[in-house]
Amino acid sequence: MQLSIEPNNGIPIYEQLVRQVKYAVAEGILVPGQLIPSVRDMARQLAVNPNTVQRAYLQLQNEDILQSLRSRGVAVCEGAKKICVADRHQLVSERLASVVDEAIRSGLDEERLRAMFEKSLKSSLRGGDKPS
C-alpha cells in the first residue's frame, strides 16, 4: 500500500488520493475487508494535511468504496472492486470521448487523429511502468 502524490500538478491532492485508492482496489492491491491506514497515519506518511486525507476518505465512503468501522478504522467495502473497475472503465471512456470530440470539432481529420492515437498507444505500451 504505497501511494504517491505530486503537489501542484493541477490535480487536487485529495483527488489524487481518491484515484490511487480506487486503482489499488481495482488491481486487487487492496482487498475488501482490509483496513487502510488511518487518516493521521496516511497524512504523516504522505506529508499532507490530515484534512486532505479526510476529504479523500469521505469521498470514497460516499462512493461505497470505503466504510468507516466505528473505532476500528477504515476498511474496503465488499462490493468495492466491482465499482472501481467499472469506474475506471467509465472514466477513461469519458475522457477519451471528450478528447476525440474536441479534436474532431477542431477540424482535425480522422486519419491524423488515429495516427496520434496509435503513437500514444505505442509509447505507453513501451514505457509502461514509469508512472511519474
Added chain:
Amino acid sequence: MQLSIEPNNGIPIYEQLVRQVKYAVAEGILVPGQLIPSVRDMARQLAVNPNTVQRAYLQLQNEDILQSLRSRGVAVCEGAKKICVADRHQLVSERLASVVDEAIRSGLDEERLRAMFEKSLKSSLRGGDKPS
C-alpha cells in the same frame, strides 16, 4: 465571429474565450489583420465583465495571436494562424497521450482501448453538434 461561453463549467471564462479565438483563427474564421470586436463590445455581447474579456485578449497578445492597435482596436497578428494550428495540434496530442497512458497504466488492454477510441471517433463524426 460568434463566440459562446458556458459559465460554471469549470473552465474559466477568459480561458474559454482564449480557446475559441484560437480555434477561430486556426479555422480561418478570423484572418490576420482583421479587427476583432472591442473589449467592450465583446463583453456586452457575451454578457460578461469587460475585465474578463480584457484578460483573454491580453493572454492572446502575449502569445502573439492578437495585437492591440492603439485606439483602433485589437487585430489578429500575421503569424497567428500558424501558431494556432500548431497549438491545437499539440494540445490534442498531449491530452490524448495522457488519457491513453492512464488507461494502459490502469491495466486496460490494448484492444478494448482501441475499441473505445473507435467508438468515440464514430460518435463524434456522426453527431457533429456539441454534446455539451
Added chain:
Amino acid sequence: MQLSIEPNNGIPIYEQLVRQVKYAVAEGILVPGQLIPSVRDMARQLAVNPNTVQRAYLQLQNEDILQSLRSRGVAVCEGAKKICVADRHQLVSERLASVVDEAIRSGLDEERLRAMFEKSLKSSLRGGDKPS
C-alpha cells in the same frame, strides 16, 4: 520635410511628430520663418488623425518652436533652432543618466557597462543612417 511615424511602437504618435519636427529644426532642415504643412495636409500625408497632428503642433507652439500665423499657416519661430538643439542635448543627457543609474543600481559593474556603451556606440556609428 519628410516625417515618418510608426504606430504602436509605444511612443504616442503626436510625441513622435513633436520629436521629428524638433529634430528637423535642430538640423536646419526646417529654418526659422519657414511654413510647415497645414494640419490637414500633414494628417493626410501621414495617414493620421488630424487631431493628432493638431496636438503635436499645439505642443510645439507652447514650446515656442512653432507659431501660428493667422490665416497664413504655421511657421518655425525665430529662436527655434537654439531651443531645439538645447532640448535635444538635455533629452539625451537625461535618458543616458537614467539608464546608467538604473544599471549601476542593479549591480552592473562599471567596466561591463562601459563595454556595453562602447559597443552601442560602434554599432550606431557604423549603421548610422537607417533610422527607421
Added chain:
Amino acid sequence: MQLSIEPNNGIPIYEQLVRQVKYAVAEGILVPGQLIPSVRDMARQLAVNPNTVQRAYLQLQNEDILQSLRSRGVAVCEGAKKICVADRHQLVSERLASVVDEAIRSGLDEERLRAMFEKSLKSSLRGGDKPS
C-alpha cells in the same frame, strides 16, 4: 524583502512590482524556493489592491520566476536567478543602445556623448542611494 512603489510615475504599479521582484531575485535577496509574501499581505503592506499584486505575481509566474504552491503561497522558482540576471542585462543593453543610437542620429558627436556617459557614470557611482 522590502518593496516600494511610487504611484503615478507613469510605470504601472504591477510593472514596478515585477521589476522589483526580478531585481531582488537577481541580487540574491530572494532565493529559489523561498516563499514571498502572500498576495494579501503584499497588498496590505504596499497599500495597493490585491488584484494588482496578483497581476504582478501572475506575470512573474508566466516568466518562470515565481511558482504558486497550492494553498501554501508563492515561491521563487529554481532557475529564477539565472533568468533575472540575464533579463536585467538585456534590458540595460537595449535601453543603452536605444539612447546612444538616438543621440548619434541626432548629430551628437562621439566625444560629447562619451563625456556625457562618463559624467552620468560618476554621478551614479557617487550618489549610491536612489535619487527617486
Added chain:
DNA sequence: GTGGTCTAGACCACC
C-alpha cells in the same frame, strides 16, 4: 489561511 476567478465601476491616454 492561501491563490484563482469574476464583477462592477472608475480613471487615464490616445486618436
Added chain:
DNA sequence: GTGGTCTAGACCACG
C-alpha cells in the same frame, strides 16, 4: 470611440 490600469469587494476550491 479605443485599450490599459486600478480599486473594491465578492465567491470559490484547496489544505
